[in-house]
Amino acid sequence: MVDVGVLWPERGWHNAGYIFPLGFVSRTLFRSSVALDQLCVHDCYVQGEGGEHWPGPTFRVVARDRPDEPLVAKSCTGCWTGVLKRINAEIEARRAAGEDLPPPPKTAIAGPEYFGLNQTNEEAGYASKWSGINRSERYRKRREEAGDDVTALDEDNPLPDLLDPITLEPVVRPAISPYGHVMGMATWKAVLSESKSCPFTKQPLTWESCKVLTKHNIHLHADRIIR
Numbered sequence: 682m683v684d685v686g687v688l689w690p691e692r693g694w695h696n697a698g699y700i701f702p703l704g705f706v707s708r709t710l711f712r713s714s715v716a717l718d719q720l721c722v723h724d725c726y727v728q729g730e731g732g733e734h735w736p737g738p739t740f741r742v743v744a745r746d747r748p749d750e751p752l753v754a755k756s757c758t759g760c761w762t763g764v765l766k767r768i769n770a771e772i773e774a775r776r777a778a779g780e781d782l783p784p785p786p787k788t789a790i791a792g793p794e795y796f797g798l799n800q801t802n803e804e805a806g807y808a809s810k811w812s813g814i815n816r817s818e819r820y821r822k823r824r825e826e827a828g829d830d831v832t833a834l835d836e837d838n839p840l841p842d843l844l845d846p847i848t849l850e851p852v853v854r855p856a857i858s859p860y861g862h863v864m865g866m867a868t869w870k871a872v873l874s875e876s877k878s879c880p881f882t883k884q885p886l887t888w889e890s891c892k893v894l895t896k897h898n899i900h901l902h903a904d905r906i907i908r
Contacts, residue, residue, distance in 0.1 A: 682707045682797050686727060693737035698870060699793050701738045701757075703729040707797030714767040715746045717775075717782070723764065725757075725796045740796070758792030758871075765790055789880025791847045791871040839899035843908075847872065847880075856891040860884065861907040866893055881907075 686702030688694075694701050705727040713721035722745045732739025734755050742752045742760040752763035769785035776782050838855065840863065845852040847868045856866040862881050864872075869888045872880055879886040894902060 689729065689738075691736065696874075698874065699757075699798050701727050701740075701798070703727060703738070705798075709795055709797060711764065711795070712768055713746055714744065714764070714771045717768070717771060721746050725760070727796075740792075742796075756792060757796040757798065758790065758876075761790045761792040761795045787881070788846060789872050789876070791868050793871055794847070794868075837895045837897075839894050839896045855894045856888075857894055857902050857906060858886060858891050860886075861905040863894070863906055866891065 683706040684704060686705035688700070689703040694703070705725075707725045709723045709725060710720045711723050713719045715721070724743045724745070726741040726743075728739040728741055729735060732741075733753055737755065740754050740757050740760045742764060744750070744764070747767075752760045752767075754760045754763065765788070772782055772785045776784070838853070840852055840855045843852045843855065843863060845865045845868055846862075847864055852863065852865045854866045855863050856869055857863050858869070858879060860879055860882050862879065866888070869891045873886060873888045877887070878884060892898075892902065
């Protein structure tokens with residue numbers, strides 16, 4: 682995180698899961714769409730007045746190796762979906778030209794997380810800067826629900842070695858979809874709040890239909906897990 686930004690208490694600048702501070706800036710390392718075997722810094726911005734979607738937030742991601750080609754959208758996930766599409770397009774172009782590359786990965790991305798809107802430093806910044814604001818309390822509650830109190834959750838996590846396919850980190854509060862895919866419940870909420878469909882099967886799906894896995898119920902679902 683570079684700049685925590687300022688709270689803008691208007692419609693569109695927050696939802697049940699996230700706060701979108703005006704002026705927020707973060708940096709994320711992600712795969713380059715120019716040099717596919719390298720990582721590139723991506724600068725992420727939440728813009729206000731002057732942005733394309735004002736009076737709502739405008740989200741912008743700029744790859745350092747493509748500084749004149751910003752990705753702009755009405756949502757974090759819109760921007761990061763654009764990042765993935767650009768990488769996949771480069772892969773397909775090189776494959777068509779005869780380069781020996783595997784096909785583009787079929788995956789979705791949790792835009793708010795890659796935007797840095799779930800970082801501990803961000804929450805700390807909100808807590809110190811806007812400690813009396815109810816939305817900050819709501820944000821802290823979301824982090825608690827998302828699994829930041831990992832001590833208790835780890836004790837009941839039946840899949841501690843499984844990586845979340847979106848965050849690429851050990852899964853926290855694993856949840857299985859009706860189709861057998863497992864991600865952290867926070868990841869399911871982030872992805873499905875945008876698309877309303879499973880990122881793997883493209884079938885209709887809501888996060889409420891995903892079942893949290895525990896050591897007490899894993900035996901009921903273990904055979905359905907797609908790895």
